[in-house]
Amino acid sequence: MQNLLHNLNEEQLAAVTLPPQSALILAGAGSGKTRVLTTRIAWLIQTGQVSPSGILAVTFTNKAAKEMLTRLSAMLPINTRGMWIGTFHGLCNRLLRTHHRDAALPQTFQILDTQDQLSAIKRLIKAHNVDDEKFPPKEVMYFINGAKDQGLRADKIDAYNADERKKVELYQLYDEQCQREGVVDFAELLLRSYELLSRNQPLREHYQQRFRHILVDEFQDTNDLQYKWLKLLAGVPGQHGSALFAVGDDDQSIYAFRGANVGNMSAFEREFQVKNLIKLEQNYRSHGHILDAANQLISNNSKRLGKNLRTDAGQGEPVRVYEASSDLAEAQWIVEETKNLIADGAERREIAVLYRSNAQSRVIEHALFSAGIPYHVYGGLRYFQRAEVKHAIAYLQLMDNPHNDSAFLRVVNFPTRGIGLRSIEALQAAADQYGISLYAAVPHVAGKAGSSLAGFVRLIEGARFETQQMALPELVRVVLEHSGLLTHYQTEKEGADRIENLEQMVSAATQFVSEEGYGQGAPAHLGPAAQAQSGAAVINQDGIEILDADAPLPAVMSPLSAFLSHASLEAGDNQATVGQDAVQMMTVHSAKGLEFNNVFITGLEEGLFPHESSSREHDGVEEERRLMYVAITRARQRLYMCFAQTRMLHGQTRYNMKSRFFDELPEESLKWLSAKVQSHWFASPKSAWDAAPVLGSDNAIAQKIAHKSAGSGWRIGESVQHAKFGEGVIVNIEGSGPSARAQINFGNVGMKVLDLSIAKLERI
DNA sequence: GCTCTGGTAGTTTTT
DNA sequence: CTACCAGAGC
Numbered sequence: 001m002q003n004l005l006h007n008l009n010e011e012q013l014a015a016v017t018l019p020p021q022s023a024l025i026l027a028g029a030g031s032g033k034t035r036v037l038t039t040r041i042a043w044l045i046q047t048g049q050v051s052p053s054g055i056l057a058v059t060f061t062n063k064a065a066k067e068m069l070t071r072l073s074a075m076l077p078i079n080t081r082g083m084w085i086g087t088f089h090g091l092c093n094r095l096l097r098t099h100h101r102d103a104a105l106p107q108t109f110q111i112l113d114t115q116d117q118l119s120a121i122k123r124l125i126k127a128h129n130v131d132d133e134k135f136p137p138k139e140v141m142y143f144i145n146g147a148k149d150q151g152l153r154a155d156k157i158d159a160y161n162a163d164e165r166k167k168v169e170l171y172q173l174y175d176e177q178c179q180r181e182g183v184v185d186f187a188e189l190l191l192r193s194y195e196l197l198s199r200n201q202p203l204r205e206h207y208q209q210r211f212r213h214i215l216v217d218e219f220q221d222t223n224d225l226q227y228k229w230l231k232l233l234a235g236v237p238g239q240h241g242s243a244l245f246a247v248g249d250d251d252q253s254i255y256a257f258r259g260a261n262v263g264n265m266s267a268f269e270r271e272f273q274v275k276n277l278i279k280l281e282q283n284y285r286s287h288g289h290i291l292d293a294a295n296q297l298i299s300n301n302s303k304r305l306g307k308n309l310r311t312d313a314g315q316g317e318p319v320r321v322y323e324a325s326s327d328l329a330e331a332q333w334i335v336e337e338t339k340n341l342i343a344d345g346a347e348r349r350e351i352a353v354l355y356r357s358n359a360q361s362r363v364i365e366h367a368l369f370s371a372g373i374p375y376h377v378y379g380g381l382r383y384f385q386r387a388e389v390k391h392a393i394a395y396l397q398l399m400d401n402p403h404n405d406s407a408f409l410r411v412v413n414f415p416t417r418g419i420g421l422r423s424i425e426a427l428q429a430a431a432d433q434y435g436i437s438l439y440a441a442v443p444h445v446a447g448k449a450g451s452s453l454a455g456f457v458r459l460i461e462g463a464r465f466e467t468q469q470m471a472l473p474e475l476v477r478v479v480l481e482h483s484g485l486l487t488h489y490q491t492e493k494e495g496a497d498r499i500e501n502l503e504q505m506v507s508a509a510t511q512f513v514s515e516e517g518y519g520q521g522a523p524a525h526l527g528p529a530a531q532a533q534s535g536a537a538v539i540n541q542d543g544i545e546i547l548d549a550d551a552p553l554p555a556v557m558s559p560l561s562a563f564l565s566h567a568s569l570e571a572g573d574n575q576a577t578v579g580q581d582a583v584q585m586m587t588v589h590s591a592k593g594l595e596f597n598n599v600f601i602t603g604l605e606e607g608l609f610p611h612e613s614s615s616r617e618h619d620g621v622e623e624e625r626r627l628m629y630v631a632i633t634r635a636r637q638r639l640y641m642c643f644a645q646t647r648m649l650h651g652q653t654r655y656n657m658k659s660r661f662f663d664e665l666p667e668e669s670l671k672w673l674s675a676k677v678q679s680h681w682f683a684s685p686k687s688a689w690d691a692a693p694v695l696g697s698d699n700a701i702a703q704k705i706a707h708k709s710a711g712s713g714w715r716i717g718e719s720v721q722h723a724k725f726g727e728g729v730i731v732n733i734e735g736s737g738p739s740a741r742a743q744i745n746f747g748n749v750g751m752k753v754l755d756l757s758i759a760k761l762e763r764i
Numbered sequence: 765g766c767t768c769t770g771g772t773a774g775t776t777t778t779t
Numbered sequence: 780c781t782a783c784c785a786g787a788g789c
Contacts, residue, residue: 060778060779062778062779111779113779114778189779221778255777258776357776359775362781379777571778589777608775612775613775650774
């Protein structure tokens, strides 16, 4: 045990060894948050305060859950089985599988990912003849998910106008459709298990008594429903309730747009009468100047729990700031600095280029590519989201649950087998008439359409029969061939990659089976009933003995069902180029949780970062500031910030002011690499030639702009100061001489057109 | 049933 | 500017 606590600092030690009561750990960036979380669990078990099965630890991402598990098994000699460690969705999936009867779900219910959900909603809207112009499927989806994330069913929503009422009605219809098909979306996993536990007292009490310690990672990212779910499981504090150990950082709350509610932190503190609030402020990641910048910036936010990072590392290097003439010049500068870093011995994987929105990556990618520097862009399609993989999954889904209409429609005619729109319409009509699934309605369709549909059903039934005794990987292989997918892509000229992805599914299944503790040869279809033996018994409301969802996966789900859950809940990696040493490019959002020796924060311009849409949202700029805080704290040693005077966006050249965040950073921690005076290179057409850093197209832009400004004395792109409107950037100039007028972007104040001979402008 | 074209929209993301 | 989608046309 000495060993366990041995390298902790005072704050960390205090957090790890807190008494078994609710606690809130304010963990700053790079303060050893995961370490505290895992050591806490290990310490609780090692000191005999709780058995592994009394632990529930929940995260948002699979990555974080895995990381925790790995670290724990390194710390503890015992195996981690019996502990519940996973994502909210993963744990809910497990609960619902085990208690599917009580949750009113089929044992083989399937999970819709976002794509599936959207297509299900499109289908619903069509089926009910709803105008999709007035009710765009995406909007309906946000509405439904938003409601579910707050824990609201359709009948609990107050609608104040006809449009709202229509959406509520669609929500209701959508839920009914899902229920009919035996599918649940991501939010439903949470809501359904919440309802299961709140409705079923014995079950709730069983889990409440079991999980003495509930630990939550990234608590600031929880939405209302997740918090309610946690409260339900924890029980009433003080009255046999379990100890809720919440770790989070309000300054890194950047997911309000998807329902996260930072307010949960203070709500938790209040509702659980938290006496144990510990701040982890010792930072082990960044040098002083970087932390100074982060601290100063975030101090501009008003709603904070309060926290200041400190480090024992020295001040290190100042933050390097660069003003580029254009987005291309900015990219070129990044390339030059990257080359320098690499020349000085930096690893490429230790260089990160961060941007606010994905659209910004193109120019930078292009520049890196031209310079021959390997790079890796985060994001993009994940393995299980690729079209060909989704097709294969749809076949598997139909074998496990044929009433999944989404899966049915996806592959009933792919590869093509002569089942066109007319056949589907006839089938849909039959399904509607009897209130059954498309699959079940096939026998009710007569004629030619009926026989080709019947052929499809035979294909699925045949595959199921043939694979009855097969292990999962073998089953996958058979389905790939049986379905005709492999043949289909073999005849397609661009199909090589797709075939490779399909083949990869067999190895994915092999890996899955061995990792999840299924016997290598366990029949993929074999249901849990045959395998379930272990696990504590608990009595449900009807007095029937049921299984505790504590049992290993094989006791809860068949290998096939489990694999399908896995495909939905863990979409896999996005690109194959993981291993190579490459510059890392990503949005600031996806950089959260990562760290690099060298970081570029790019596009620091008003409108981009902070993003223009943020000024419209409630507390939007504060969220953008937290985002900036996250960006800064990714850097260990060297941090670059840059922005461009002109930028191509949506096919138009935009002229933005530098980000307001520059004004919120300590001057002494910054080192301006470019002259701080703006538009120096616009001064005359001549100087534009030699002052503009490299790229030819810059000169082209410079020339154009220089031309346009002729005679007015002012130039496009120039920053100006106005007595009333404050700081602005000249966006356009019309006319010349005394009648010249300039269009000026004053940021928050807005766009103004000013008469240059009248307005009193100053250069800044 | 597939390809072409025109229209449109265009932060951030995990499950 | 470009990527995606829907509907028309072959």
